[in-house]
Amino acid sequence: MRVDGGTRDGDTIRRMFGGIAPRYDLLNRLLSLARDCYWRREAVAQAKLPPDGVALDVCTGTADMALELARQFPSAKRIIGVDFCLPMIRIASEKVARKGLTGRIRLQAASAEALPFDANTFHAVTIAFGIRNVVDRQRGLAELWRVLRPGGVGIILEFATPKGPLFGWLYRVYFHVGLPWLGGLISGDAQAYRYLPASVSAFPSPQELARLMEEAGFRDVQFRTMTGGIVTLHVGKKLA
Numbered sequence: 001m002r003v004d005g006g007t008r009d010g011d012t013i014r015r016m017f018g019g020i021a022p023r024y025d026l027l028n029r030l031l032s033l034a035r036d037c038y039w040r041r042e043a044v045a046q047a048k049l050p051p052d053g054v055a056l057d058v059c060t061g062t063a064d065m066a067l068e069l070a071r072q073f074p075s076a077k078r079i080i081g082v083d084f085c086l087p088m089i090r091i092a093s094e095k096v097a098r099k100g101l102t103g104r105i106r107l108q109a110a111s112a113e114a115l116p117f118d119a120n121t122f123h124a125v126t127i128a129f130g131i132r133n134v135v136d137r138q139r140g141l142a143e144l145w146r147v148l149r150p151g152g153v154g155i156i157l158e159f160a161t162p163k164g165p166l167f168g169w170l171y172r173v174y175f176h177v178g179l180p181w182l183g184g185l186i187s188g189d190a191q192a193y194r195y196l197p198a199s200v201s202a203f204p205s206p207q208e209l210a211r212l213m214e215e216a217g218f219r220d221v222q223f224r225t226m227t228g229g230i231v232t233l234h235v236g237k238k239l240a
Helices: 010-031 035-045 064-072 086-098 137-147 165-187 190-202 206-216
Strands: 054-058 078-083 105-109 122-128 148-159 219-226 231-237
Touching: 010 035, 010 086, 010 165, 010 190, 035 064, 035 122, 035 148, 035 219, 035 231, 054 064, 054 137, 064 078, 064 086, 064 105, 064 122, 078 086, 086 105, 122 137, 137 148, 137 206, 148 206, 165 190, 206 219, 206 231
Parallel strands: 054 078, 054 122, 078 105, 122 148
Antiparallel strands: 148 231, 219 231
16 A cells, blocks of 8 residues: 555555554553643644533544543533544543543544534534544635534644754754654554655645634634744634
8 A cells, every 4th residue: 555645545554543543552651752742732732622511532542532531621511523534443441441431531433524413412522633634624724614613622633844944954854854754664554654654745734724624614713833933833713
């Protein structure tokens, strides 16, 4: 199976993530030097869930964002995580059960382009490192907006390419050479970890993503970069 950054085949992407699911968490921590935990904390803090609030995490993977939502907002009524990759959902379910949170976090298989929820349901919708992999990106963004309640927030965490000359060069060497080698060595699928930098290179700029969010209906869209521009955090609102 060959996957590159321009791949827009959902079945191919699903199989790829299913193959690396058992080592996904280990590689996330290792390849980011555990900065991914910080990025998720910062993103989840923007949810500002009210008591008895409900949140949706799309492309939940192994449920790290859903678990962080539960940790930061212990009074939240319900957190739902969805992903189109069943091996990821199985691992996520095991993690949630180990934390004793099966009563608060519900996990299910679903596509970002066709969320199985009514409009105006959630106080916050999050998606971390997943919008890049959504085949029909604009439809996915529209779905995030649709299921939000008026006054709710949409939160998107995604990789970006640093612009600084020295740091940008060092990062590109690591991202395009070191990361695929190490990721392939540990996961057994070097192609999957070549897909990551290729897909980031093909992804819209932070400014363009903000524009796409506005086209989908979000308002007051703002973004900021973190860790030297490695990731961007976008936040938009559904106006009341």
